[in-house]
Amino acid sequence: MGLKPTFKDIYVILKDQIVKASFSSGSMLPTEQVLAKRYGVSRPTVAKVYNQLQAEGFVKKTKGLGTVVTHQYSNRPYTFGLLLPGSGESEIFAIINDQLLRQSESGLFNCIWEGATASSADIRKTLIETCCENYIQKKVDGIFFSPLERVPNAYDLNLKICKAIKDANIPLVLIDRDVVTAPERSEFDVVSIDNFNAGCIAAQHLIDRGCERLHFFYRPGSASSVDLRISGVRDTVLKHGYSFTEKNVFCGNPEEVHYVKQMEVIPGKTGIICANDSTAAVLMSSLDDLGIEISKDILICGFDDMKYSKHLKHSLTSFRQPCEEIANISIELLMRRLKDNNRIPITINLNGDIVIRDSSRFL
Template structure:
C-alpha cells in the first residue's frame, strides 16, 4: 500500500503544533492572523481554516471571535503522557458539519478526563473512492500500531466499496483488541444490528414523526429520495415514514422510495 502524502493543511497544523510546543507565541499565545498564515504558507483561506480546526479539536488553540486565535496555556492543552488514548475515525469529517461538532465535543470531554485524542478523516470530498478507502485503511493501521485504547468510527457512506471497507476495518480493530463505538450509523443494513455499540439518533422515529405531520397537513403522495450508497439511517427513516403512512394515511395515500441524485434533472423528472 502506498503512503499518502500529507495534505497542505496537515503540513501547516504540524508546523504550528511544533511552534506552540516550543513556546514561540509567548505568554499571550496569540497566533498570526489567517491572512498572515495564508501569506506565509502560500495557501487559500479554507486551507488555513482547516489547519486551525485541527488544532482546535486537538485542544491546542482557541478561536476568539473578533480577537484572533490563541494557544491554550500548557495547563489547559497538555495531557499527561501516561493517559489513555482514544481515536476518531471519521472519513466524512471535513464535509459533514455534524461530525465536526461531535469531534469537538469528544475532544473537550477527552481533555476533561485527561485522555489524549488522535483523529483522522477525509477533508477532501472530491477524492475518488479508492483513494478515500485507502486513506481509511492507512489510518486504521496507524491506530492499531499506536495501540489506541478505543476508536470512535463513523462508517463510510456514499462510497462504492464502503460497506466492505467498514466491515474490514472494524474486524481489524476487534482482532487487535481495540473497542469500537460506531457514530451516527451502523455498518450493517437496517434493521440489522452489529455487535458494536452505536451512538446515534432515532431515525425511524424521526421518519414517523415527519410522515404523521405531513399527513395531518393533507399530503397524500410521498416519495422518499436518497443518494445511492446511503447509510442505514436512510432506510430507518423510510421505515418510519412508511409506518406513519400505513397507520394514519387513507386509501389515497401513496409512498415509494427512489435512489438517485436530486440535482440530476432526468432523475428529478422521473420522481
C-alpha cells in the same frame, strides 16, 4: 435549606471520587445506611447508586462485606483514535468530532485525529484505511468510527476496518450507524439518532401541513440508516390511510432533472422527505428548473439541519440531530468497554427535533 440530592447527584459525586482516586481501589465505600443518612435520602436510593456503579465496573457489592472499589486509578490518560470520515461531507460529524476533542480536555483521555475528513469520497476511503492502520500500530486504547457511505465497496470496507480493530483487541464504538443492516446486528456498540422515529416525525409534520402524497428521495450508496427513515415514513403514511409504495421511494441523483420529473406531484398535496439536507438543497434546484414551486405545489424537508439550510431560496425544514450528546454518550460507552471489552453490545438511539422553516409551509 438546599434541595435533597437526587439519585443522579449522588451517583455523579461518588463516580467522580472513585475516578479521581478519593476512594482508591480496594477501599470500602460507606454503608448504604450511612450514605443515606449523610445525603438525607432513602436507603433504596443509595442502593440504586451502588448497583449502577457496580454495573459499570467501578465497585463490587458483596453480601455481608459491603461495597468495595474495583476501579483502578491511572495517571495515564487514555488515547482514542477518531475515524469520522463523514466530517468532510456533513456538519454533523464535524460537530461530533469537535465535541470529542472538547471532552478530551477533561484530562481523562487524549484524541488522535489524523485528518480523515476530505470532501472527496475516494480520498476519504484511502485516508480511513491509513488512519485505521496507524491507530492499530500506535496501540490506541479505543476508537470511534463512523462507517463510510457512498463510496465503492463501502460495506465490505467497513467490515474490514471493524475486523482489524477487533483483531487488535481495541474497544470500538460506532457512531451514527451500524456496519450491517437490520435485522443483522454487529458486535459493537452503536450510538445514533432514532432513525425510524425521525422518519415518523418528518412524515407526520408534512401530513399535518396538508400533504396526502409523500415521496422519499436519497442518493445511491447511502447509509443503512436511510432504510430506517423510509420505514418510519412508510409506517406513518399508512397509518393515515394514504398510499406509500416503492413508487414513492426514489434513489438517484437529485441533479438529474429527468429522473426527478418521474415523481408524481399533486399540487398542494405533495411532500418530499430527503435523506439529508444536501440532497434536499440540490433537489429544490431541480424542482425549480421543472417549474414546480416549493410552498405552492410541494413541501420538502431534510435531515441534519446544516448551517446553509436556513439560507436557501426557500429556507429548509430539517430534522436536527443531538450531535454533542451523541459524542458524550459515545465516550461513556467506550469507557465502559475499557473495563470489559466482552460486554453485550448496546444500541443507543437518541431523539432529535424538527426545525420548521418555509419549505414545509403551504402559502
